[in-house]
Amino acid sequence: xxxxxxxxxxxxxxxxxxxxxxxxxxxxxxxxxxxxxxxxxxxxxxxxxxxxxxxxxxxxxxxxxxxxxxxxxxxxxxxxxxxxxxxxxxxxxxxxxxxxxxxxxxxxxxxxxxxxxxxxxxxxxxxxxxxxxxxxxxxxxxxxxxxxxxxxxxxxxxxxxxxxxxxxxxxxxxxxxxxxxxxx
Numbered sequence: 001x002x003x004x005x006x007x008x009x010x011x012x013x014x015x016x017x018x019x020x021x022x023x024x025x026x027x028x029x030x031x032x033x034x035x036x037x038x039x040x041x042x043x044x045x046x047x048x049x050x051x052x053x054x055x056x057x058x059x060x061x062x063x064x065x066x067x068x069x070x071x072x073x074x075x076x077x078x079x080x081x082x083x084x085x086x087x088x089x090x091x092x093x094x095x096x097x098x099x100x101x102x103x104x105x106x107x108x109x110x111x112x113x114x115x116x117x118x119x120x121x122x123x124x125x126x127x128x129x130x131x132x133x134x135x136x137x138x139x140x141x142x143x144x145x146x147x148x149x150x151x152x153x154x155x156x157x158x159x160x161x162x163x164x165x166x167x168x169x170x171x172x173x174x175x176x177x178x179x180x181x182x183x184x
Contacts, residue, residue, distance in 0.1 A: 004075070004076040004077060005076070005181065005182065005183040005184065006076075006129075006181050007076035007128055007129040007130060008073065008074060008075050008076045008081075008129065008181070008182050008183070008184065009073075009074050009129050009132075009177050009178075009179060009180045009181070009182055010071055010072070010073050010074075010086055010177075010178045010179040010182055011071075011072055011074060011175050011176055011177045011178055012069045012070065012071055012072065012175075012176045012178065013070075013072065013173040013174070013175060013176075014069070014173065014174040014176060015058065015171065015172075015173060015174070016174075017060060017061050017062070018058050018059065018060055018061065019058065019059045019060075019061065019064060019066065019067040020056070020057075020058055020069075020070060020162070020173075021056075021057065021059075021067055021068075021069075021070045022053065022054055022055065022056060022057065022070070022085075022091060022106060023052050023053055023054075023055050023056075023057040023159055023161075024053030024054065025067065025068075025070070025089070026057050026059045026064055026067060027059075027064070030051060030053045031051070031052045031053045031055070031159065032049050032050070032051055032052070033049070033050050033052050033154070033156050033157040033158075033159070034047045034048070034049060034050075034156045035047065035048045035049070035050045035155070035156050047156075050156075052154070052157065052159065052161075054091060054094075054105050054106040054107075055099070055103050055104065055105050055159075055161050056096065056103070056104035056105070056106075056161065056162040056163075057159055057160060057161050057162065058151055058160045058161075058162060059160070070085065070087050071085075071086040071087045071178065072084065072085060072086055072087075072096075073085075073086040073182065073184070074119075074129075075184055076128070076129065077114075077116060079116035079144060080116035080117050080118045080119075080144065081116065081117045081118075081119060082095055082096075082114045082115070082116060082117075083095065083096040083115075083117060084096070084109065084184075085106055091106040093109045094106040094107055094108065094109055095107050095108070095109055095111050095114050095115070096115060097111055097114065097115045098115060098143070098163070098164065101154055101155075101163070102147075102152070102163045102164040103152060103154060103161045103162070103163035104149065104161070104162045104163055115143060115144065116143070116144045117141045117142065117143060117144075117149075118141070118142040118143075118144075119139045119140075119141060119175070120139060120140045120141075120142055121137065121138070121139060122138050122172075127139055129177075129180060129181075132175075132177060135176065135177045136174060136175070136176055136177075137174075137175045137177075138172055138173070138174055138175070139172070139173055139175045140170045140171065140172055140173070141170075141171075141173070142170075143164055145164060147164035147165065147166070148164070148165055148166070148167055148169070148170030148171075149162055149163070149164065149165070149170065149171060150162070150163070150164075150165030150166075150169040150170045150171045151165070151169070151171060152164075152165060
């Protein structure tokens with residue numbers, strides 16, 4: 001009988017000519033944006049500052065140069081894969097979760113209700129470590145909310161984020177498996 005760690009793995013996600021990482025790492029400093037708290041052009045209070053350093057972002061190589069690749073731990077569970085950061089630094093072992101704007105953020109490893117992802121191949125079939133025979137595979141990520149992960153903008157921010165999107169806006173990633181059969 002197999003256990004979850006036998007289907008878990010460490011990998012990176014790539015998008016051609018782009019860096020995928022936490023915004024703080026992409027920009028080499030804290031990323032503070034102004035949350036306008038408005039809707040439809042109606043001002044509804046004093047603008048608030050928000051630290052988006054722990055948000056997952058995407059940046060073109062032409063804009064920021066080539067950055068170190070973010071290592072991720074794909075932890076197999078009955079609901080899908082929880083994705084943890086497996087990268088030295090402040091957010092090592094943190095889980096990817098959604099914030100109130102449906103953007104992926106690094107959250108506490110002790111999060112009560114972790115976000116589970118389904119990995120899908122180009123034919124929309126579910127992919128697990130068991131049927132990943134190649135070290136490099138094109139995938140999309142789907143959340144338990146039946147939304148896909150793609151590029152998003154956030155109000156008050158010039159940055160590009162990864163977050164929940166509709167199927168027609170989903171992003172295709174190159175999954176590069178580094179190590180298989182990895183316990184947490």
